[in-house]
Amino acid sequence: MAERELNQSAETTPRLEMHNISKRFGATIALDGVTFSVLPGEVHALVGENGAGKSTLMKILSGAHQPDEGSMRLEGEAYHPRHPLDARLTGVGMIYQELSLALHLTVEENILLGMEPAKWGWVNRQEVRQRASDAIQRFNHPEIQPQTPVRELSVSARQLVEIGRSLAVGCQVLVLDEPTSSLSREDIRRLFEIVRDLKAQGLSIIYISHFLEEVQEIADRVTVLRDGKTIDTRNVSDVSPDEIVRMMVGREMKDLYPRSPRQQGDVLLTVNQLSGPEKPESASFDLHRGEVLGIFGLVGAGRTELLRTIFGLDELKSGEIKIGAFVGPGVPVEHWQAGMGMLSEDRKEEGLALNLSIADNVTLSRLRDFGPARLVMPQQQNNATNQWIERLNIRCREPQQLINELSGGNQQKAALARLLQHDVDILLLDEPTRGIDVAAKALIYQVIDDIASKQPAKAVLMISSYLPELLGVCDRIAVMHRGQLGEALPTASWDEHKLMLEATGQ
Amino acid sequence: MNWKILNKFGPFLALLFVYVFFALLDAKITTFTALETMLLQTVIVGISAIGMTLVIIAGGIDLAAGSIIALGSVVVALLLESFQFSPLVAALGGIGAGALCGIFNGLLITRLRLVPFIVTLGSLLIVRGVAKGLSGSIPINVGHTPLSNLLAALPADQKWQLLPSGAWLMIILAALIAGMLRYTKLGRHIFAVGSNEQTARLCGVAVERVKLFVYTAAGAFSGISGLMLMSYQEQGDPTGAIGLELDVIAAVVIGGGSLNGGEGSILGSIIGAVIMTVIRTGCQLNGWPPWVTQIVTGLVIVLAVLVDQLRHRQTA
Numbered sequence: 001m002a003e004r005e006l007n008q009s010a011e012t013t014p015r016l017e018m019h020n021i022s023k024r025f026g027a028t029i030a031l032d033g034v035t036f037s038v039l040p041g042e043v044h045a046l047v048g049e050n051g052a053g054k055s056t057l058m059k060i061l062s063g064a065h066q067p068d069e070g071s072m073r074l075e076g077e078a079y080h081p082r083h084p085l086d087a088r089l090t091g092v093g094m095i096y097q098e099l100s101l102a103l104h105l106t107v108e109e110n111i112l113l114g115m116e117p118a119k120w121g122w123v124n125r126q127e128v129r130q131r132a133s134d135a136i137q138r139f140n141h142p143e144i145q146p147q148t149p150v151r152e153l154s155v156s157a158r159q160l161v162e163i164g165r166s167l168a169v170g171c172q173v174l175v176l177d178e179p180t181s182s183l184s185r186e187d188i189r190r191l192f193e194i195v196r197d198l199k200a201q202g203l204s205i206i207y208i209s210h211f212l213e214e215v216q217e218i219a220d221r222v223t224v225l226r227d228g229k230t231i232d233t234r235n236v237s238d239v240s241p242d243e244i245v246r247m248m249v250g251r252e253m254k255d256l257y258p259r260s261p262r263q264q265g266d267v268l269l270t271v272n273q274l275s276g277p278e279k280p281e282s283a284s285f286d287l288h289r290g291e292v293l294g295i296f297g298l299v300g301a302g303r304t305e306l307l308r309t310i311f312g313l314d315e316l317k318s319g320e321i322k323i324g325a326f327v328g329p330g331v332p333v334e335h336w337q338a339g340m341g342m343l344s345e346d347r348k349e350e351g352l353a354l355n356l357s358i359a360d361n362v363t364l365s366r367l368r369d370f371g372p373a374r375l376v377m378p379q380q381q382n383n384a385t386n387q388w389i390e391r392l393n394i395r396c397r398e399p400q401q402l403i404n405e406l407s408g409g410n411q412q413k414a415a416l417a418r419l420l421q422h423d424v425d426i427l428l429l430d431e432p433t434r435g436i437d438v439a440a441k442a443l444i445y446q447v448i449d450d451i452a453s454k455q456p457a458k459a460v461l462m463i464s465s466y467l468p469e470l471l472g473v474c475d476r477i478a479v480m481h482r483g484q485l486g487e488a489l490p491t492a493s494w495d496e497h498k499l500m501l502e503a504t505g506q
Numbered sequence: 507m508n509w510k511i512l513n514k515f516g517p518f519l520a521l522l523f524v525y526v527f528f529a530l531l532d533a534k535i536t537t538f539t540a541l542e543t544m545l546l547q548t549v550i551v552g553i554s555a556i557g558m559t560l561v562i563i564a565g566g567i568d569l570a571a572g573s574i575i576a577l578g579s580v581v582v583a584l585l586l587e588s589f590q591f592s593p594l595v596a597a598l599g600g601i602g603a604g605a606l607c608g609i610f611n612g613l614l615i616t617r618l619r620l621v622p623f624i625v626t627l628g629s630l631l632i633v634r635g636v637a638k639g640l641s642g643s644i645p646i647n648v649g650h651t652p653l654s655n656l657l658a659a660l661p662a663d664q665k666w667q668l669l670p671s672g673a674w675l676m677i678i679l680a681a682l683i684a685g686m687l688r689y690t691k692l693g694r695h696i697f698a699v700g701s702n703e704q705t706a707r708l709c710g711v712a713v714e715r716v717k718l719f720v721y722t723a724a725g726a727f728s729g730i731s732g733l734m735l736m737s738y739q740e741q742g743d744p745t746g747a748i749g750l751e752l753d754v755i756a757a758v759v760i761g762g763g764s765l766n767g768g769e770g771s772i773l774g775s776i777i778g779a780v781i782m783t784v785i786r787t788g789c790q791l792n793g794w795p796p797w798v799t800q801i802v803t804g805l806v807i808v809l810a811v812l813v814d815q816l817r818h819r820q821t822a
Contacts, residue, residue, distance in 0.1 A: 084708050085707065085708055085709070085710050088708065088709075088710075089710070100702065100704060100705040100708060101702065101705060102697070102698045102701035102702040102705050102706065102768070103701055103702065103768070104697055104700070104701040104768035104769055105694070105697055105698060105701060109694055109697075109698075113694070113698050113705070113706065113709040113711065114695075114698075114706070114708075114709030114710035114711045115709070115710065116691045116694060118690070118691045121690045121691050121692055122689055122690050122691075123689055123690055123691055123693075123694065125689070165709070
């Protein structure tokens with residue numbers, strides 16, 4: 001390996017340069033002239049809010065997307081990977097949150113997958129073992145033995161196997177995407193040791209994390225992205241977490257958020273000491289009629305798990321849920337009957353049945369109202385749906401149109417219409433405005449305000465990663481950090497800065 | 507109970523259990539003749555199951571196996587009878603016909619990116635139709651040829667061979683393919699594709715080539731099974747082996763194959779095929795009607811999948 005050589009030139013040439021990178025998807029500008037570089041033997045943190053453009057930038061780096069404009073250089077030479085395999089072979093290894101290992105294969109088979117030393121197709125098993133051992137011995141992790149099937153390993157050990165795989169192919173740039181979100185303290189400590197070790201060997205590491213305390217601990221430099229632009233690149237030693245947060249959120253708030261006078265009523269939902277298998281840990285709160293309660297937190301904090309546990313989609317380990325007269329854990333069908341509905345963060349996989357019509361999707365949770373004797377008459381489904389198409393301004397041809405022909409924003413409105421059609425009292429909304437355009441967002445804010453203020457008022461529990469929207473829409477906000485739900489405080493006592501500090505564990 | 511041991515020897519223990527069960531009911535099943543007959547009856551399903559194991563490990567399915575077996579038998583018979591080819595050429599022709607069907611499946615699945623279940627459901631009908639067309643929808647009688655000895659009980663003066671050559675062929679093929687899976691790059695890649703296709707592609711595995719290979723191999727192995735069917739019946743039968751693909755798939759699943767891909771073993775699949783023969787023979791020897799046999803076979807398949815599930819929960 002040419003490590004020594006590289007170290008010598010460390011201060012002069014960056015190992016990787018991304019220059020003026022732009023990328024748009026349809027009308028959305030994901031990246032707007034981003035510039036970013038990494039030196040040899042450097043840990044460079046990349047931070048920004050969700051949607052700031054980090055993942056798009058990394059997808060371009062790994063060849064999963066092609067940039068519309070801009071250029072990249074690796075080791076001083078032009079670099080334009082056509083696909084992830086290309087990037088890997090040129091020396092850029094990605095370690096994603098969802099680990100990509102073949103679970104049925106052993107550690108050594110995974111590490112050398114696709115590059116097995118072989119003669120006439122016959123694998124040289126000794127060499128496989130040798131090279132795999134070389135790659136993993138730096139980790140010194142008791143669980144990782146060459147012959148162990150990967151599915152028997154813990155998450156942290158799997159992650160190391162994946163790092164080992166990138167090392168075995170000779171990657172000089174490693175991208176760690178939220179590597180600690182599902183690790184324990186001890187595992188994080190071990191991972192950091194390994195990262196420092198790799199850095200000492202001259203590797204360049206791009207470290208993506210929401211946890212600023214980790215950035216402070218492990219990174220040399222930090223680059224902040226916001227709204228698809230590079231805000232700044234600074235030495236970590238010269239910048240306080242406060243400043244980083246300010247760079248991450250520094251935008252103006254628009255007056256998108258209508259707020260009618262709301263009358264807070266009786267408690268509709270009580271959650272008491274709720275724990276799931278991993279997250280959440282012992283979460284408690286009350287939700288009142290005529291109230292919008294927001295939950296902020298970073299990806300991986302356990303917000304979605306909290307909602308899913310309340311709704312009965314995830315396993316409940318301990319704790320209690322009270323919905324009016326209904327007490328205890330229940331399955332989703334019971335919750336719908338008790339007057340609680342949920343909007344999934346994942347429209348395409350979970351929220352909607354994409355190959356069914358709008359009418360079917362809107363009426364799916366409550367089909368008994370559309371005809372005599374439990375029959376479901378399409379005409380009546382259409383009538384009900386038409387009313388929502390009009391009220392929510394869903395742009396479509398007719399209620400029987402397939403829902404996957406609609407734009408994201410209109411799909412989301414239809415998903416929300418299901419809760420309204422069902423006429424639930426408690427609405428659990430998980431990222432209700434994710435990935436939709438501003439006009440659709442404004443309409444959804446209007447709907448949320450309406451249902452919380454117009455009599456009979458309902459109760460809304462809303463998760464969001466987008467600070468202005470939480471501050472604009474909610475009456476109270478609670479912050480979740482690593483599975484722990486903080487106390488719900490009135491919105492007036494929060495600002496973006498405080499929320500971000502709390503969410504990053506400062 | 508140690509689950510690791512059960513993992514390794516599960517199918518074998520199941521075989522032992524089923525066999526002892528029937529042996530206790532009726533000792534006839536322990537005679538040499540019964541053993542020989544059972545082995546011969548396993549060969550057709552067993553050889554096809556070798557190829558099916560590859561397909562299933564790679565995360566696919568081949569529903570055309572039964573039809574390919576029938577086509578194989580028809581092609582061999584046709585080459586012998588109508589074209590007067592030598593037995594060796596006829597045999598290779600039948601295997602080649604199977605391989606061609608496999609290539610057809612493989613190309614549709616890899617080039618047009620169609621779902622294996624649908625593609626092979628289609629070729630199940632297509633291949634069956636071709637077999638009927640070639641033979642005029644009637645069996646082609648061949649009479650006694652050297653090929654007939656493949657699956658015939660050994661005459662007294664050849665007992666030194668221990669098993670008829672068809673059975674040896676199955677054993678040798680199974681050993682070869684098992685070795686291929688374990689010791690070659692291709693073998694690793696078949697597991698990798700079935701376990702996580704995206705990862706395999708990311709790591710530079712030629713996913714399409716691997717898939718094309720497994721379907722072609724499965725076709726060729728079913729072609730060999732067709733040859734065996736021809737040898738056993740001394741005729742090319744266009745309506746033979748109907749529904750046999752389900753027996754083949756069941757053998758693979760009983761032997762530890764997972765329909766989600768990434769798992770399976772050749773030895774397990776062969777044992778799975780033997781288990782089904784033992785059940786069938788055992789039921790027959792006890793004079794149980796066919797419907798009982800079917801119910802018992804079905805229950806064993808469900809049981810095998812259940813045990814598989816439990817086992818995964820334990821090791822997860």
